[in-house]
Amino acid sequence: INPTFIMSLKIATIAAALTGAAAFAPSNGMKNVAKSSSALKMGFEKEIGAQPPLGFWDPLKILEGESAERFAELREYEVKHGRVAQLAVLGHILTTAGARWPGTYDLAGHTWSSVPTGLKAFSTLPAGGLAQIFLFIGVMEMGYSVRKDEIAANCEERMTKAGWSDAKKDSKRAIELNNGRAAMMGIWGLVTHELIDGNPYVLNSLLGAPVDFNAGF
Template identity: 40%
Template sequence: MKTAVIASLVASAAAFAPAQQSRASTSVQAKPFENELGAMTPLGLFDPLGLIADGSKEKFDLLREYEIKHGRISMLAVTGYLTTAAGIRFPGAEGIPDGLKSFPALLETKDGQNVLLQMLAFFTIAEIVNRDASWTDAKAEFVGDYRNGALDFGWDNFDASTKLKKRTIELNNGRAAMMGIWGLVVHEMMGNSILPGGYLPGQ
């Protein structure tokens, strides 16, 4: 009991002590990119490996571009995974299983190989189109802005706060989708369903 009383007295005395300027708190406040898009509570700027600790804007923009790109791909992957798990197929592909077993099944037939070639062609075109076209006069507004003066969908009519909000939503949805597709694939490989009704793709 005495120890608790002494501890509380010390704590209350410390509350009235003048605040000390510590280098640690200054260095925490001086983190580069801590106010950039995506640095959100509760984690704030999450860089456990110190990849951007040197403050290189070029490196940060490159990693942000990778993050946005993989997020967009993962959103498509989750959509495709759940769509096929729901039993929806393109005409002629009704017999193709869903999940990871779809790839070996596609390789077994000429039609399936044709589908894989079409997928490869789509990926190639998407990779070429979805980048900043340096040969145009259009200037990217932010990292991941691949409109290149051709697409708008009303983006230019939004104010700055709305644009920031929508970019934050996309970034967070991409992060969730990256975790989502990873979780779906891992659970399928383990044989544990996380889908409604206990459905396991590929079975």
């Protein structure tokens, strides 16, 4: 295996792990929402994320008449799902490009290189392995719930020490929200097209650069 490829894979994995840990850290902007009103009903047209081209978009009226606490709760879900979706898209692209860990993933000697990309991987990995993944996610969630306020304060302190103004903090939060929203749509599109015809990168095909998805599996 090319050493350069292995090093690139390690760097990408470390970056993904750091992002994965951040997925369980709260968005500090949510604390500001909760502080603004703990009981009063309010509109949310000027909150972070209500930005062009759609502005405040709530076609199902989920937030109509809701409190600031409920908004903060839903925003936390949105940020977390967006972060996880960004990891999912990154993982999909890396594995489609052929990135795999070296060696085996179980005592039977099955290699990582034998695991396909996308939904097909779930039918290849043993149930015990998938259970370990979900158990690890659960442990992370439990740990986060215990240290939630501490993590939020630490994130805020780091941004302040970096010299970020309130405007810059809000700008970065808005960027993160948009990236997360795009990633949620992205991974949904990849999964949908894989289920339709096994070609998640349909856009590449339309542009004349098709991806030979899961070739050899």
